[in-house]
Amino acid sequence: MPSNLIVADLLLNLHLSEGRDPYPLVRLVQVPAAFRPAWLRRLFLTCASAKLLPASLEIWEALRGEDHDEAVLNCAAEIMALGGDRQQAAALYQASLAKDPRQNPVRRRLGELLSPTRPDSxxxxxxxxxxxxxxxxxxxxxxxxxxxxxxxxxxxxxxxxxxxxxxxxxxxxxxxxxxxxxxxxxxxxxxxxxxxxxxxxxxxxxxxxxxxxxxxxxxxxxxxxxxxxxxxxxxxxxxxxxxxxxxxxxxxxxxxxxxxxxxxxxxxxxxxxxxxxxxxxxxxxxxxxxxxxxxxxxxxxxxxxxxxxxxxxxxxxxxxxxxxxxxxxxxxxxxxxxxxxxxxxxxxxxxxxxxxxxxxxxxxxxxxxxxxxxxxxxxxxxxxxxxxxxxxxxxxxxxxxxxxxxxxxxxxxxxxx
Incomplete structure (x- = not known):
């Protein structure tokens, strides 16, 4: 049942909990067109939460241009930071705070990106x-x-x-x-x-x-x-x-x-x-x-x-x-x-x-x-x-x-x- 997104969603969680890369699962799923944006969002959040950089960047390219909510923007910011692009990470966090300024950790993380702490060995x-x-x-x-x-x-x-x-x-x-x-x-x-x-x-x-x-x-x-x-x-x-x-x-x-x-x-x-x-x-x-x-x-x-x-x-x-x-x-x-x-x-x-x-x-x-x-x-x-x-x-x-x-x-x- 390759179009059963409910089962696919459960498998994504199972893969993460068992320490397995969830991205190969995508190859098995046949997503109906109407559900593709929601599936891509779910997949991006999963891969970004696991710090799977290549997979997350690939999915992010497919999501570009959309009006994303705070959860997606926060995950995208960390993927950019993981890839070394602190400037883009900060911009994404700023966009997230514009949507919901009550996110205290986002504000603190943004401050760290803009003024990184340098450990003194x-x-x-x-x-x-x-x-x-x-x-x-x-x-x-x-x-x-x-x-x-x-x-x-x-x-x-x-x-x-x-x-x-x-x-x-x-x-x-x-x-x-x-x-x-x-x-x-x-x-x-x-x-x-x-x-x-x-x-x-x-x-x-x-x-x-x-x-x-x-x-x-x-x-x-x-x-x-x-x-x-x-x-x-x-x-x-x-x-x-x-x-x-x-x-x-x-x-x-x-x-x-x-x-x-x-x-x-x-x-x-x-x-x-x-x-x-x-x-x-x-x-x-x-x-x-x-x-x-x-x-x-x-x-x-x-x-x-x-x-x-x-x-x-x-x-x-x-x-x-x-x-x-x-x-x-x-x-x-x-x-x-x-x-x-x-x-x-x-x-x-x-x-x-x-x-x-x-x-x-x-x-x-x-x-x-x-x-x-x-x-x-x-x-x-x-x-x-x-x-x-x-x-x-x-x-x-x-x-x-x-x-x-x-x-x-x-x-x-x-x-x-």
Whole structure:
């Protein structure tokens, strides 16, 4: 049934989710003339979302001259940027903003295209830096993370790995990884029990090296890193005199990665309710739209950098959120309430391979769900006396909500319509 566009549309989504090039599917589809413009639009959005440059450019030529909506213009802008034509990319984003000026990320991305951020690689050599990891029984993931870290430019950074009561091969994996870091001392702290994520972070912060270093990086044990991530983080930190923490764009693994976590701000803060904005536009693929630097209220804790002053003024993650969930958000809020800048650097992409909060696949999902819901309640009461100040932070960050995560797919993601 080569003319069944409903099935063809489903196959496009299936190809993307399975990491297969969706464009060869076009050769099999016989599009009725009346549906050709809509099919081309759908196909372009799919290929552009997957950053398939040759296919996207070919389809874009067939779409030229039409009056396109914002979703098409946004995807076309990123395809032009991917191909090196920043001027055309900026023009397309300007056309998109003319249609809907509420698209905050589009405005920020346009600013990045017009005035690109230049990472300063020299900052790494002139900075003292710690890289801290903690892990619990993820030997294979931990080994992959350390291999990824070894491929990064680390300068003179010192590395510490806290093994949180591991009973698997994590210690042997970490010992073997030392040979991958001939220029960076790697120390191992092997604890006899699992003390949870907040306490593990605090244990590492309490190390003497933390007070001696300009910056400290925390990494989860299941991330894959961009080789120059420290260049970007240090540049972003230097650009703000009151920087407390810098985080990045976090992605699901896969050939065509989807957004897992970007940045969050305070959406509602009043007696009885505290809500933060969406972490991502749901199910959207990383096409480059969020490649910019901005101030925010929270970045994800799987890959972030702290300044020394931030860890001096806010030296602990709250143990009330043990064993995990919400402690990194609360710590970012603590920093923001103390006047520190929380910075999102979308020029860095970090692949996060396993979400501890994904209760759907956990054999103890009911118990874990109870912990997550309990931490939500704790989170509200922890900041109950700061709701007005948190709400002011949200206003300072600019309009948030749906307009801060516009859809660049053919159909609006769930929850975004």
């Amino acid at each position: 020299d900052l790494l050599a002139s900075s003292t830096l710690n890289i801290y990891l903690y892990s619990y029984n993820k030997a294979q993931f931990l080994g992959d993370t350390l291999d990824s870290l070894a491929r990064c430019d680390l300068g003179p950074a010192k590395i510490k790995v806290l093994l949180n009561g591991c009973t698997d091969d994590s210690l042997a994996v970490t010992e073997k990884a030392k040979e991958r870091f001939p220029n960076n001392p790697l120390d191992i702290l092997a604890l006899p029990i699992n003390i949870g994520a907040p306490a593990a972070r605090n244990w590492l912060i309490a190390q003497p090296e933390t007070r001696q270093a300009d910056h400290t990086v925390f990494l989860d044990d299941d991330v894959l890193l961009q080789p120059d991530f420290l260049h970007h983080f240090l540049t972003a930190a230097k650009s703000r005199p009151h920087c407390g923490v810098v985080g990045c764009k976090v992605l699901f693994p896969g050939r065509f990665p989807r957004y897992q976590y970007l940045y969050r701000n305070v959406a509602i803060a009043r007696p009885g309710i505290l809500r933060i904005s969406l972490d991502t536009p749901n199910t959207q693929f990383d096409n480059g739209l969020y490649d910019f630097v901005r101030d925010t209220a929270n970045v994800m804790g799987c890959c972030h950098l702290f300044t020394r002053q931030a860890l001096t003024d806010a030296p602990t993650f709250d143990l009330c959120f043990s064993p995990s969930q919400m402690d990194d958000i609360a710590h970012d809020f603590d920093l923001a309430l103390r006047g520190f800048d929380v910075v999102y650097c979308g020029l860095v992409g970090c692949v996060h391979r396993q979400m501890t909060g994904n209760i759907a696949s956990d054999t103890h999902k009911a118990a874990k769900l109870g912990n997550v819901l309990g931490n939500d309640v704790k989170f509200y009461y922890r900041f109950q006396d700061s709701l007005d100040r948190l709400f002011a932070l949200g206003r300072d960050a600019g309009p948030e909500g749906l307009a801060d995560h516009p859809s660049s797919m053919a159909r609006p993601p769930e929850g975004m319509a």
